[in-house]
Amino acid sequence: MASVDSSPSAWPCAALRDADLARRTTLRVGGQAEWLLEPATPEEFQDAWRAARERGFVPRLLGGGANLVVDDGVLPGVVIATDRMRRIFRPFPEVSGEEALNSETPRGEMVQRDPAEDPRLVCWAGATMPALLRSARELGYSGLEGIVGVPGQVGGGVAMNAGGKWGDMWDCIELVRVGNDDGSFVDIARADADPLYRNANLGGRPVIGAVLRFDPQPKLLIQERMSEYLLHKRTVQPVTEWSAGCVFKNPDPEISDGRSAGRLVDEVGGKELSRGAAIVSPLHGNFIVNTGQATATDVFTLMEDLHDLVAQKTGIDLVFEVKRWRAQDVLTAPTS
Ligand SMILES: Cc1cc2nc3c(=O)[nH]c(=O)nc-3n(C[C@H](O)[C@H](O)[C@H](O)COP(=O)(O)OP(=O)(O)OC[C@H]3O[C@@H](n4cnc5c(N)ncnc54)[C@H](O)[C@@H]3O)c2cc1C
Incomplete structure (x- = not known):
């Protein structure tokens, strides 16, 4: 591994040394990243990725930190955070998926155009899921109501194929742009992808952005569905507490007699377990909650x-x- 200039200015985008990661995750545990890079555009991402690899690091990718437990202490190497790559826009009408990612309808024209004519949205990786769902609702675009209330960013949501009983992230994907090891980008059409349960199956490559296609519907209907799903989510998950979402994937129903991971934990008495300030949520056996001062060690051990x-x-x-x-x-x- 090449030695790294210890100055943040040695990187081609905003960079922090020994950056605290706990506050960048929804569980609020963990230590620092030796280097945290924060590109603001896909081009900066490419430069940051290449710079990290030239220095001998394989960067870790941080979205909203909503399905992540970061260790205590210092995490060696480079983390690339996509927070600043948060743009969502309507593509220029009738352009193909690849071009759509690079084109944006000028604001004035966009206001005049009927959103139903071309019901697509382009998102960069760091766009937040709530912002995407708000935009879709405002434009009368249906398709992602089922994942309302899922925190995190589009890049993480695409990579994890976030979802639930009412639908998954990939239901609306038309095309995803990912990065290769050498930093070049490649576009993958939905028809050529094979997303699995909570795993988009993209070979661990970074998601740079996505084009989503929706079904135009009355805003009121979309809003009603979102409210109904959100209400349900709030009754079954500890959405206002510090957690990292589901700890385990649900097992094959044939093996578990249809029991979810949360139900299995509950049935075997797992809700009684705790480690330090990390507890199993009384509401949902598949969620670990940090009640205040939990460490990553507490959480890893409890898991x-x-x-x-x-x-x-x-x-x-x-x-x-x-x-x-x-x-x-x-x-x-x-390194070469
Ligand atoms: C209260 C709560 C409720 C939740 N409910 C649900 C739910 O109903 N359904 C569900 O599926 N999930 C749920 N989650 C988990 C979480 O919201 C999703 O997994 C979400 O998609 C994670 O996105 P993120 O941006 O936060 O990813 P992160 O947590 O930052 O990262 C998760 C993984 O994705 C990788 N990653 C991040 N960004 C990228 C990128 N741009 N390219 C490639 N890989 C990337 C990371 O390296 C890591 O491996 C919930 C979480 C919480 C806290």
Whole structure:
């Protein structure tokens, strides 16, 4: 690994050394990133990616930190955060998906154009999911109501194929732009992709942006559906507490007799477990909540405890949905 100039100005975009990550995640645990890069555009992202790889690092990608547990201490290497790449726009009418990602209808023209004529939105990776859903609702674009209330960013949502019983992120995807190891971009049409449950199956490549296609519908109907789903979500998930979403993926219903991961945890008494200030949510057995001063070690240990308890009592080997960034995992790239 090449040595890294310790000045933030050595990077081609905004950069922070020893940047606190806890406040950038919804669970609020963890330490610092040795380097945190914050590109504001896809071009800056490309430069940042290449600069990191030239220095021997494989960057980790941070979206809204809503499905992530970051280790305590200093995470070596580079984290690229997409927060600043937050643009959402309507593409120029009738351009193809690839061009749509690069084109934007001028504001004046956009106001005059009927949104139903070309019901598409372009999002950069850092656009937040709530902002995307608000834009869709305001334009009368239906298709993503089922994931209302899911926090995070579009890049993370696409990579994780975020969703629930009323739909998934990929239901509206027309095209996704991803980055290759060498920093070049490639566009993947929906027909050529094979998204899986909570995994877009993109080979770990960074999502740079996406084109989404919707179904034009009356705003009122869209709003009603969103309100109904949100109300339900608030009754079954601890949405106002510090958590990282679901800890485990739901197992194959044939293996678990249709029981979700949360129900399995509940049935084996997992809700009684805690570690330090990390507890299992009384509302939902698949959520770990940081009640204040939990550490990543508390959370990692509690996650393992739950996994082992379910395995011992049911024989089911639950798979982690939440991503775990361990300080001991140093991701290196070959340097020339
Ligand atoms: C209260 C609560 C409720 C939730 N409800 C749901 C739900 O109903 N359904 C659901 O599916 N999820 C849910 N989640 C989890 C979370 O909101 C989703 O997984 C979300 O899509 C994560 O997006 P993010 O931007 O926060 O990703 P992060 O947490 O930042 O990252 C998650 C993973 O995606 C990778 N990643 C991030 N950005 C990119 C990118 N641009 N390109 C490639 N990889 C990237 C990261 O490296 C990491 O591996 C919930 C979370 C919370 C806290």
